[in-house]
Amino acid sequence: MELHQRTVSELLNEMERGALSAVELARSFLNTVKAHDGRVKAFLNVNEESILAQAQAVDAKRQRGEKLGRLAGIPVALKDNLCLKGEVTTCASKILERFKPPYTAHVVERLQQEDAILFGKCNLDEFAMGSSTENSAYQITSNPWNSEYTSGGSSGGSAAAVAASMAPLALGSDTGGSIRQPAGFCGIVGMKPTYGRVSRYGLVAFASSLDQIGPLSHDIRDTALLLEVIAGHDPRDTTSVNRPVPKYTASLDDPITGLTIGVPNEFFQKGLDPEVEQTVRTALKVYESCGAKLKPVSLPNTEYAVSVYYIVATAEASSNLARYDGVHYGHRAKQFDSMIHMYSRSRGQGFGNEVQRRIMLGTYALSSGYYDAYYKKALQVRRLIKNDFDAAFSQCDVVMGPVTPTAAFKIGEKSSDPLSMYLSDIYTISCNLAGIVGMSMNCGMTKSGLPIGLQILGKEFDEEKVLRTGRMFEKETGWHLKRPTL
């Protein structure tokens, strides 16, 4: 395997024994970006000068014999909705085209403390609203396995960057599947941690009760390592939970004896592509051969998850995005008749169609006369969805199923039909509504050569169990070793 295709654990070993410098490694990734990102379009911004300066600083620290952090010299790509002080953070929106945050996100500070190299800002659907990265105001990210297909979204840039070996690690955010779905489409590992496990300070808000930041990587060990670094309490996010962070990497290779896997019937119904179903069922058989027990469980309210999500998420978005007023930061229209007109014209010019549609949907759901019928009703059904998971987890350790009903879809295939795009998130959305852990990993390929994702769901704060469960599959198979030919 080429240097840039290796995992973080391997690269850290090479650097520790002196066979590789952080600058050499950074150059290797920068070269890969130069060779391939013209086609993949994963990055919105790669600051070569800053990357090499960070790498030189790590090498100098190592030479002086100073203690180095857990990610010393490892490039980490950031979704462009994570703030980095003084560096343009666009959210792939025109409204934030020139926005330079006055502070740095908690997770980015954690990376800096561990001597990671902040390696560029990745493309996303505008304000993380979308499932294909086609809603970016700047560019469409393509799937590294086949450039006619989408990378998924909204963290499509982050997933494509890792899959194309342009960075060994990336951070994304997941509000309804935005880490797991692109990870599944691109054949890598992606995790949405429990709500509150990772501080959202410095993540540009979309739907605050659902948003969570998480890792993307080639294999489970690297996801475990990055999660160890970013998880933990931060007083600046009052929903961040004060609870010790387990050493996820330490227990990773201990298989779980007596593992019971819940298999929800509702994840294997109409709409599921037969090739995806067969591949996921084969993965379940691999677990059986390792001694795990499969147990049918029921999540009867799954069919309502997309509806609940598109009310709750848009309602929260309509409130969160009210801050873009053309006054404090962001785009302001040049001409207007009044204060109100300045707001509406600035926002009309600055936001793309999907963002406008969602703001309006949320505004409608919260507006007088519709609040009970839509918003309150959605929150009641949200509780039923959570109750379903509580009941399932009383009978099993983890729940497994597909990440998405199909493998990656073609660029342009769903972009004119929002509802069909929304329905591609049907298996990932309920995890955010319930606040639990979800991880996706590659478990096979379609005949046409696109990755198929396996989703592992765990109850709140069960990241360790989900990671160990995923690792059992990696040891038996070799899907995590596959890299696309670019």
Add this chain to the structure above:
Amino acid sequence: MAVNANDIRWVAHLARLEFAESELDHFTEQFNDILKYVDQLKSVKTDGVEPLTHALPIHNVFRDDTVTTSLSRDDALANAPDRRGEFYGVPAVLE
């Protein structure tokens, strides 16, 4: 519940969004597709079900009432589209 172009105009006004009249029909059609889909929630029995706003229990978080460093005025104003000295510039609010 179906919406018409006037409803969309009203929602756009509430949300402070201006877009071309030519986009109105398209938005209305897509809005109706989505509303028709989410209307499936009406069939779910939710009598007596407590709405769930947050998946995990959340509590008020308090901090000590002490002064800490905050953004400098320059940092806070740095991204303003219309900075006027120490202020944000806005169009006249009162005519």
